[in-house]
Amino acid sequence: MMSYLNLPLLHVFHLVAERGSFQAAASELGLPRSSVSKKIRQLEEFVGQPLLQRSTRQLQLTDVGRNLLTGTGELATVLANLHGLVDDMQATPRGKVKISASILMGQVFLVPLLGRLRRIYPEIELELSLEDKTVDLLAEKVDIAIRIGQLPDSSLIARKIGEKRWGWFASPQYLAERGTPESPQDLARHHCLVFGSHSFWPFESSDGRTEILEVTPAIKTDNSRALVDIACAGLGIIMIDPQFIVRECNAGLLAPLLTDWRHPEHSPVNLVCVGERTRAAQAVWQFLLNEFPSLAGEKG
Missing domain, CATH: 3.40.190.10 (Periplasmic binding protein-like II)
Structure with missing residues (x-):
């Protein structure tokens, strides 16, 4: 039985037989002629009989070589396709x-x-x-x-x-209707929009004093896009990463709040x-x- 370890040798044998020379097979494989010759000898050692009759002008298959070529034809096709597939995958990410x-x-x-x-x-x-x-x-x-x-x-x-x-933001429409909070404690009189279970909002003052407030959600959602849209609609104040709402701030849909305070974490x-x-x-x-x-x- 042909060992899987000899499959590469079988592929070389098929190329030599089909191209009619060691040099032609070597050129196609990108190997030295001596390497191709060595691989054929290794396969012959495994089979225990010569597969090719060599002369200065041409190569001829022995009966054993002809039988091996015929009996492994489909396998050689698979090997050739595999080599082509690997080469293709290596050339272009797909x-x-x-x-x-x-x-x-x-x-x-x-x-x-x-x-x-x-x-x-x-x-x-x-x-x-x-x-x-x-x-x-x-x-x-x-x-x-x-x-x-x-x-x-x-x-x-x-x-x-x-x-x-993180920072705190609301729409100009909301601030016009409800007023602008000047300190974290003012949030108790405002509508806070909460993402998931994040109802504890930390604040750090300019002198390093930190306090954490538990806000009562006016609206809670587990969808961050919906949270921003709700704030833009004028329904309350959100705590969010400013990088996520640059477009909304540039368009005047949201404005920063409590800028004398910062979120102590990143x-x-x-x-x-x-x-x-x-x-x-x-x-x-x-x-x-x-x-x-x-x-x-x-x-x-």
């Missing part, structure tokens, strides 16, 4: 790459990059999964994710691409993946690292 991020992170930072990414790698099929929850990369078959905060799972490969901060934003990456995933990984402007010089 295949599916799944990227996971929170809704606002994806809309604000990833979506604007997709056009250029597709132009550079047209053979890569992108799947963008935007959810405001932490997903299991292995279970969800995610190739690359953007995660906010410290990563408890040490098996993840991570590169820092930025930092998440969290790293990481590009993460699990283990080895396919060639396509590696291409997307490197593209995203290069495109995020706050990468701070760390590549990987």
Whole structure:
């Protein structure tokens, strides 16, 4: 029985037989002629009989060689197709790459990059999964994710691409109707819009004094995009990363509040993946690292 260890030798044998010379097969394989000759000798040693009759002018198959060539024809085709497939995959990144991020992170930072990414790698099929929850990369078959905060799972490969901060914002319409809070304590008289369970809002004054207030949600949602839209509609005050609402602030839909205070915390934003990456995933990984402007010089 032909051992799987001899399959590469069988592929070389088929090329030599079909091309009619060691040199022609060597040129096609990109190997020295001596290497091709050595591989044929190794296959003959395994079979225990000569497969080719060599002369200065031509090669002839022995009966054993002819039988081997005929009996392994379909296998040789598979090997040839496999070599072509591997070469093709190595030359051009292709295949599916799944990227996971929170809704606002994806809309604000990833979506604007997709056009250029597709132009550079047209053979890569992108799947963008935007959810405001932490997903299991292995279970969800995610190739690359953007995660906010410290990563408890040490098996993840991570590169820092930025930092998440927070501020407080409301629409001019809301402030005209309800007034502008001058201190954190004033929020007790205002409508606060809360994302998920984040109803504890911390504040740090200019002299370093920190206090944490539990706000009563007027509206609570687990969708970050909806939270911004509700605030833009004039329904209350939100605590959010200013990077996510640059467009709304520039358009006059939202305005900053409590600017004499700041949020005392900030969290790293990481590009993460699990283990080895396919060639396509590696291409997307490197593209995203290069495109995020706050990468701070760390590549990987």
